[in-house]
Amino acid sequence: MSITVGIQGASGYTGGELVRLLARDPDIEIKFVTSQRFAGQPMSAIFPHLTSGPDLVCTPLNDLSGVADCDLVFCALPHVTSMEVVPEILQRGARVVDLSADFRLTDKDVYQKWYGESHKASQLLMEAVYGLPELVDRSKIKNTRLVANPGCYPTSVLLALAPLMGDILIDLNTIVIDSKSGTSGAGRSPSQGTLFSEVNEGFRSYKAVGHRHTPEIEQGLQQLSGEKLNVRFSPHLLPQSRGILTTCHVRPNVEKSGDEWQNLFNDFYANEEFVRVLEPGNLPSTNYVRGSNYCYISVIPDLRTGWLVVVATIDNLVKGAAGQAIQNMNIMLGRKEGAGIEQLPLFP
């Protein structure tokens, strides 16, 4: 079996990560890669770590001539840019995993409110499936032409809180989410704020209110719980390149012992390859999952105060982007779900 894929937007960190993971997969053939800034350049010049990968030269974004040869195209483009090109790719017959924010929100008005742009392909919003495999009906992913790959923060939050949502075990009006991300989430474009000299020894708060992943988190939790809600969400920038760690502080509306909370989470993810609920006494660290598609979760009741703490960590470029995109591709194309993304984490 051979699967043919293309990558739109291959010169960002997510694009590089897609190539890293796909290039060693014996069943995958990368037919084309595109880049606006680096059109005409080989991937090995853009990313020296890919020197031993396949010979790939970036074509311009608007060159869609290779799409017809592909079973599936990954779009790792900025938002807005993505919705300008996805309809055309679908029309040419390839299926799409879109890694931008453009098809994640089901309501085009919510999109416009948070992203400041009117949606240019809203006809696809009904069709797009939110690709968080552990939490959605996998048959929908299997059968759609268009998967909206979740954001990195939302992936960590939704996996952390999902076990609490179905039976609404917590107060939906007191969800506090405090997230921390490595700098690769800010992309590879030069900016003063992400220079090494500014970031090292310089942990900081950013977008303490109003981060664009907020509506995606709320939409996901609403779908899981069936209830309207909003969340208190603040992200922070870590002095490290990879990794997201999210700490959720929530208030249970039922009484459970530590063991019961633990069992609830264990059972919820019992059949999931990529989610690990840590044993009591262990807490997640971003370098336990680095370079891998795993999500590690701890659930800790604060018996004294009646709160519950759930901590989750992922690699923002893998489970938070490229790895999850491949996981979705595997489901769409009927492959083993973990094919090509089963590497163990790199530690230290």
Place this chain on the structure above:
Amino acid sequence: MSITVGIQGASGYTGGELVRLLARDPDIEIKFVTSQRFAGQPMSAIFPHLTSGPDLVCTPLNDLSGVADCDLVFCALPHVTSMEVVPEILQRGARVVDLSADFRLTDKDVYQKWYGESHKASQLLMEAVYGLPELVDRSKIKNTRLVANPGCYPTSVLLALAPLMGDILIDLNTIVIDSKSGTSGAGRSPSQGTLFSEVNEGFRSYKAVGHRHTPEIEQGLQQLSGEKLNVRFSPHLLPQSRGILTTCHVRPNVEKSGDEWQNLFNDFYANEEFVRVLEPGNLPSTNYVRGSNYCYISVIPDLRTGWLVVVATIDNLVKGAAGQAIQNMNIMLGRKEGAGIEQLPLFP
């Protein structure tokens, strides 16, 4: 004028920081330094960065012969060890700024519950003054023999939330405090968990529930508000050496505009040299205060959800330890409060 001081426990990071700050102060003379592990060694061997500082050789902890020559002794010892030696120092006539946890909690039963040890000098608990100058009656600091220097996390939390406490502007049952600290807070003793290889690219959660600074935070907020309360508090370990950044998520019980919250904080700290309320649009970074005694605070209303976010950052070794200790010393001895600790932060 010349002030004579001694330092008990000079070989830890806090001890080194005290020497760094005191050694260049023309009005201070360090009469002795002690260390259990490094007795007999010069400070320049323990801390090569102090090579150009005064010639100081560590004597053993239990050698109190130098106390009689001192106006004031800083105790930078581990908890328990400190309460074993402080009474004797006071008896020999020196005043004390104690940087351990031993005299911070006013209730010896609370101490025993959280620290697992019965208090050995509880007769001093009434007398000890909690030395957070911006938030307590400075005349009490001025007149006491014994100042309990606040913990690093509590300093950041109490400065962040104090403006909201006097009139109880927030729901006291929904205080969520998510703190992040550099590794110097874990001390200089070798341990696997704080090795560079374990920490770099390895942001992590630790003590997600039950950190010992929790009762100190609650005691401080209770004194400020006059009400019983408890807090949801989780610390995290940053891949950086210095700095604490604390994000408080709280629920106001009054309606205020962004400007009004800003003005409230501005007014509260208008006369404080070491606390800076950042202008709207700016958020704190740990490297804005590194190496200095400053605390930077931002207050951001989340108008959509009705929450309020307060972010504060300090250098855990300065405003969170040695710098604040010197600030207390200055008040106790009638010096200008900022004498010797007015260095601007080191950036980058």
Place this chain on the structure above:
Amino acid sequence: MSITVGIQGASGYTGGELVRLLARDPDIEIKFVTSQRFAGQPMSAIFPHLTSGPDLVCTPLNDLSGVADCDLVFCALPHVTSMEVVPEILQRGARVVDLSADFRLTDKDVYQKWYGESHKASQLLMEAVYGLPELVDRSKIKNTRLVANPGCYPTSVLLALAPLMGDILIDLNTIVIDSKSGTSGAGRSPSQGTLFSEVNEGFRSYKAVGHRHTPEIEQGLQQLSGEKLNVRFSPHLLPQSRGILTTCHVRPNVEKSGDEWQNLFNDFYANEEFVRVLEPGNLPSTNYVRGSNYCYISVIPDLRTGWLVVVATIDNLVKGAAGQAIQNMNIMLGRKEGAGIEQLPLFP
């Protein structure tokens, strides 16, 4: 085909790296792992990143009962400890890749001089093959019972300088080697010097003269050149976890243009899967090879002064340890040389 292996000393970083790489190899079965400090503990407790790996529990070092089931045993033990156990393993019929220094030096007196211990298994020194596949006769590796896996610094140095040695194109008395290593090379045992707080923002010189890898480097260069020589070698400790970058400053005794030097290196490594000679204008960075078995090399003539600079980088835990050990195993057992170690580097 199924290969059975054991790992002696699995709780250090090199041991963890062996498990990471071997655990996902469909043709490999790990029969046992041992650890002195952590006997009785599962690998997932020692290394949480291996939670999704095979269920392995450490047995004590001296429990060799599993050896009989193994085709090959990796010894990732400290020096001295290794030579105490390797003879027994061989006797029980397994072949050995030894990652310690114990069988690298062919002369037991040189060993004693640099390691301060008399050799306890010198009868094996003749038989042991130095396993740097790109530079030795691979048939020797294939046919031996015992491979001495090269040190991390020597691997980087010998790959950098080998193309210059055969025809002795440089002055053998003016070889200056300035190496820099990440902290994982110092191991996982707690020590003050490798604490995060000591290392971050704290690049340093260590063992500026007399590092134990010096005789291994000299032996390797002597074997390549057929001449006696010594080298000026100084290592340094980087504020990063993984990676070695070695800068060699040498004096050619022939005149060549930049292109000629480049071609010399290109030709030398033309058929090597794991060595990449970078195009002129590019220079190595440790994160171009992180997590992979690749070595990147640049050769740059300093035409103005007549010196030649050769820079090489490897991941100290992969090509400098576990990856190269597996490469040797593959050769010994007749597998494809790159089997199981062809992952592309992890960047960023």
Place this chain on the structure above:
Amino acid sequence: MSITVGIQGASGYTGGELVRLLARDPDIEIKFVTSQRFAGQPMSAIFPHLTSGPDLVCTPLNDLSGVADCDLVFCALPHVTSMEVVPEILQRGARVVDLSADFRLTDKDVYQKWYGESHKASQLLMEAVYGLPELVDRSKIKNTRLVANPGCYPTSVLLALAPLMGDILIDLNTIVIDSKSGTSGAGRSPSQGTLFSEVNEGFRSYKAVGHRHTPEIEQGLQQLSGEKLNVRFSPHLLPQSRGILTTCHVRPNVEKSGDEWQNLFNDFYANEEFVRVLEPGNLPSTNYVRGSNYCYISVIPDLRTGWLVVVATIDNLVKGAAGQAIQNMNIMLGRKEGAGIEQLPLFP
């Protein structure tokens, strides 16, 4: 006494460092600061860590109206820009410490060769004094209008090798200098290569041949030795913000014991406040001098090979730039040489 100064180019890291150090000096008044990119903005907006410093708003580079009020102007501008403005500043009567490369090289042809620009103020080259106080005749610094503040790499190299130069104790044709610098040396302008994600865990070689500090190093060594020479010099980029550590490998042409080399260096710097020769057994780390004007040096003979290793470390922004500029100012204006720059290093 009050000294009035201005700073041309205050928005770079060096400019920020000048303000940090000068702002707390009771005898200094900063009359103006300029910036091209940030004209009209307050320093506290450009550098939040200076929020508690003096109120200073950047004026444009070409606004020299404030010069007449100044005793001395620091020029922290890029090369070429500096030589366009320095003559005018001198003409308006202020003395100048220029931190660019424009007045360091005495030969305008050498300047043109290495910097690719013809010199626009070569009439000042005779007059400019190279301001490395420990190594030049201080009376020349005292009496000149124009000091060329040394480059960061050359400062570290010249202090390391000066004790060997006067009597030419080493082979001048075999000087190998391997330097490593933090990222702040690359400035604050956004660039892909200095993004955190690119640099962390990514130690690298850059400008392995042909770095522009090479002729400055050679000129300095020639002036010290009285002989023509050239040097093998390669810099590297460290994953840390501050600090330079330079390792010099040289060949003595005299025989000396370790003690004799040590004494030679001790004696050479016996009266220097800012240079510390470490005791045998200790080696420099960049975080031993961070934030300070100190230089730490170790000298280690490699008795086995006959080479000598000299390692030196400085903070590139202090002794390598702003601190040394203030040291020069102090000499020029007759102040105590260490005034305002005697802070002990910040560790950790």
